[in-house]
Structures are given as C-alpha cells and as structure tokens.
Amino acid sequence: xxxxxxxxxxxxxxxxxxxxxxxDIESALPEALRGRVEIEARPCLNLCERENLGGAPYVRINExxxxxxxxxxxxxxxxxxxxxxxx
Amino acid sequence: xxxxxxxxxxxxxxxxxxxxxxxxxxxxxxVERENRHxxxxxxxxxxxxxxxxxxxxxTSMALKFLESNMPMLEAAEIIMDSLPVCEVxxxxxxxxSLFDFRLGGKAYVTEMGNPGYIHLRGVQEVMxxxxxxxxxxxxxxxxxxxxxxxxxxxxxxxxxxDGVTQAGLGQRRDMKFGWRRSGVLEFARRxxxxxxxxxxxxxxxxIAREALNLAPGGCKDxxxxxxxxxxxxxxxxxxTGPPYYREHDSDYAxxxxxxxxxxxxxxxxxxxxxxxxxxxxxxxxxxxMRTAGSLPPVGKVAGVxxxxxxxxxxxxxxxxxxxxxxVEGEPAAAKAILDRMMRHDRIEFVIGTKVNESHQDPGxxxxxxxxxxxxxxxxxxxxxxxxxxxxxxxx
Numbered sequence: 368x369x370x371x372x373x374x375x376x377x378x379x380x381x382x383x384x385x386x387x388x389x390x391d392i393e394s395a396l397p398e399a400l401r402g403r404v405e406i407e408a409r410p411c412l413n414l415c416e417r418e419n420l421g422g423a424p425y426v427r428i429n430e431x432x433x434x435x436x437x438x439x440x441x442x443x444x445x446x447x448x449x450x451x452x453x454x
Numbered sequence: 455x456x457x458x459x460x461x462x463x464x465x466x467x468x469x470x471x472x473x474x475x476x477x478x479x480x481x482x483x484x485v486e487r488e489n490r491h492x493x494x495x496x497x498x499x500x501x502x503x504x505x506x507x508x509x510x511x512x513t514s515m516a517l518k519f520l521e522s523n524m525p526m527l528e529a530a531e532i533i534m535d536s537l538p539v540c541e542v543x544x545x546x547x548x549x550x551s552l553f554d555f556r557l558g559g560k561a562y563v564t565e566m567g568n569p570g571y572i573h574l575r576g577v578q579e580v581m582x583x584x585x586x587x588x589x590x591x592x593x594x595x596x597x598x599x600x601x602x603x604x605x606x607x608x609x610x611x612x613x614x615x616d617g618v619t620q621a622g623l624g625q626r627r628d629m630k631f632g633w634r635r636s637g638v639l640e641f642a643r644r645x646x647x648x649x650x651x652x653x654x655x656x657x658x659x660x661i662a663r664e665a666l667n668l669a670p671g672g673c674k675d676x677x678x679x680x681x682x683x684x685x686x687x688x689x690x691x692x693x694t695g696p697p698y699y700r701e702h703d704s705d706y707a708x709x710x711x712x713x714x715x716x717x718x719x720x721x722x723x724x725x726x727x728x729x730x731x732x733x734x735x736x737x738x739x740x741x742x743m744r745t746a747g748s749l750p751p752v753g754k755v756a757g758v759x760x761x762x763x764x765x766x767x768x769x770x771x772x773x774x775x776x777x778x779x780x781v782e783g784e785p786a787a788a789k790a791i792l793d794r795m796m797r798h799d800r801i802e803f804v805i806g807t808k809v810n811e812s813h814q815d816p817g818x819x820x821x822x823x824x825x826x827x828x829x830x831x832x833x834x835x836x837x838x839x840x841x842x843x844x845x846x847x848x849x
Contacts, residue, residue, distance in 0.1 A: 378722030378763065379763055379765055383766070407738070408738035410721075411725065
C-alpha cells in the first residue's frame, strides 16, 4: 500500500507560525489511515524565501505538492483525500 | 601556559539537606596577563546562610590576595580577622583550599583546615616538591599548609570540603571515620583508570555524587569538590547562518567536518547547505519531535554532528548561559547544545552573515535577535561564566 509522504518545515519562520502543531498529524488521523503516512521533519524547505508561494508554515506532500499557510486540519484533509483516492 | 593546553577547572556541590544555601563556596579566576589560573574552595563554619556568607567572604578575599601575590600567611590572618565572629562558637571561621597554576607548569596549593588536596598524574599520586606548615602568631591554633608541585599536561588536582571526606561518618560500619581522603583518592583513581580522559566536570560530579550516596537519607554536610585538569583543549564548532557569498558555501560546509561529537549545525538554511555540499542528510527521529519541548526538534547528521533550528534555539542557549541555568529542564535542542558546550573547552563559532529574508515577515516576533549579536553575547557569557576559550569566524 502506498504511503503519503509529508515533509514538515522546522525552519524558524515555519516553526514560529505553527508548524509544530502539524507534527501531531499521525495521531490525529483516523485509525484506519495511520501508518499510511510517512512524516518527516525537515530543517528547512527553503520555501519561505520564495515569493508568491502563500506564506509559512510550509508542508510538502509527496515531494512536489506545496501546502502554504499549512494547518493540522488542512494537511489532514489533503492527506485523507490522497489516501482515499480523491485528488 | 602553552597555548595548545587548556586548564579545565570545574566543581560540583550539594547543599546540606534542609538548608537554603550551601555553606561551601567555590570560585575561579583567570589572570590573563600573567597566564595564571586560580581556584578557591572554602567551607564556612556551620551550615546554611551564615556559613554561605563566611565561605563567600573567604573565597573572594583569598582570590584577591592570591592574585596580588600577598604572602599566604598574611592573607590568612586578614581573612581570620575579617570574618564575623559566630555567636555560638565565639570564633570567626572558614577553611580554605587555594590552587594557583602558573606559567611554567608549577602549581601552588595553600590550605587551611580543609582536607588535603589530591594531585594525580594518570592514576599515580604526585607528591609536592615543597610542603611546609606555617603557624600564625596572631592565630596560633591555625596552621597554613603551603605546597608547590610540578603540574604537567594530563595532571589533575582535586580539592574537597570535609563534606566529601567525612561522608558516611557514623552511618556506615565500614567507614568509621567516613570516606576519608584515602577513599576519595581510590575512587578518583578508579574513575580515571576507567576513563583516562574524564573531564573535570564529570570527575568532580562523580566524586560529589559518590559522597552523597555514601550517606543515605539526605546530605549531612555541604559537599564540594573542585577538579583542575591540564589537557589539550577539546574543540567544538557551531556553524550558523548561510555565508554571504554563495560561492563560499562549500568551504563553509567543510568546517563542519570536525567529528560527530564536536559539531552543531544551527539553522534550517545552514543545514540545507551542509546537506547539499557534503552529500549528507539531516534525520529527525519522530519520537524526538514529541519530546522537543518549546523548540524545534534536534536532528542528527551522520558523520557530521547534530542539527537544530537557528535563532530561537541559540537565543534559548544564550539566556541559559547568561543566567547559568542548569542544563536539565531546557528544551531538547537547547540541552543538546549546552551539553556539548559544557563538554568542550574551546568553542569555535562559524557564522554565515547573510540576512534571513524570511525573518522580516511581519508575522514573526520583533524580538528575534540578529544572529551576530546573539553569538557575540554567547561568546562573552561562555568566557565569563564558564571559562571557555571562544573564537568567532565570519563567512
């Protein structure tokens, strides 16, 4: 079964603006979906210095999809969609 | 002292159970212009706040007199004359042990009323070249012992208060007279045999902890142990901030190759440069994320060292060393850096000077200090409060 990879930025800006809360994502997911996400804390995704991406905190899903102004709820929603086959 | 050598002086203390202040005092002083390193340990009469004051007065006066090269008998007399007289015992009293390490490899130890010092070269005890007792005409019941010894690289001097040598006294059948100096000597030799390069910090802590453990049911007397150890400095390096010019990235990253136990990479962008230039990866354990406390978690970089967030973590470390807070209780990332700082003698900061654009976001608190000013204050606090040698290089 394929896993969804979630990279959470732990850089200063993202951390201050709330990325720490997203680290709880695994325990916040419904039991059936737990174990199907691969969570990784990254020192810095280097996204905050790029303009027009929407603002910190940033999360990257499956290497390519960038979530700006990420919240636990928002990332959970997106991860659930991906796991349930809605994209 | 040879500039390639470092004298590590550390102490460990336990306060008598039930007392608000420790009745022993330990102070260190480095006289840069003369390349001298001084330590003073004093045990004030009784315990608690009164003893604390007596001991503090003694160490501050003794270090002042020692620094100004006053004859020690005269110094001891002034100290005795100055101490307030105890209402109960009708004497003004505090013991002391002074260690004076001078250029040329000579150590001078002066003692009054404290347990005899221990001088070890590896596990072998070293006897002084000169050892004499002098008696004050003014205070005939006080004897001052003056010793001179060769102090070579690898040598250690241990000073203790009687809370260490008398630990267990009257409580254990096998220690009718307590742990005694001979017990401390044997213990130190065993520890050094197990770990020949044990730091002063670890050895003084081990001796104080053992003294505490010998007397079950709380600390019976103030316990203090000072260890001075002459060795080649242990160097650690802290890399923080991206270099101003990108073409310096690779040179900068190579500064991180000093050995895993000695390197800290502070900052997300810095960690990215290290990853890119050295072909390594920062790994953060999931379990560590939950125990990180109020700072972002600590990552490990195989073959390089540890990686933490930048300015928040450094600011936390700065406040801990400025206030000399105990390392325990700090968030994991700050504790990891503080632990490393305490284990090393020479701390090299390698600072990238590029301004972090993302910190200019209006959503970020204004208090976020500039990296350079945090490091400058850290260097001052490390030198002043912990006697570290600090260097700062900019990229």
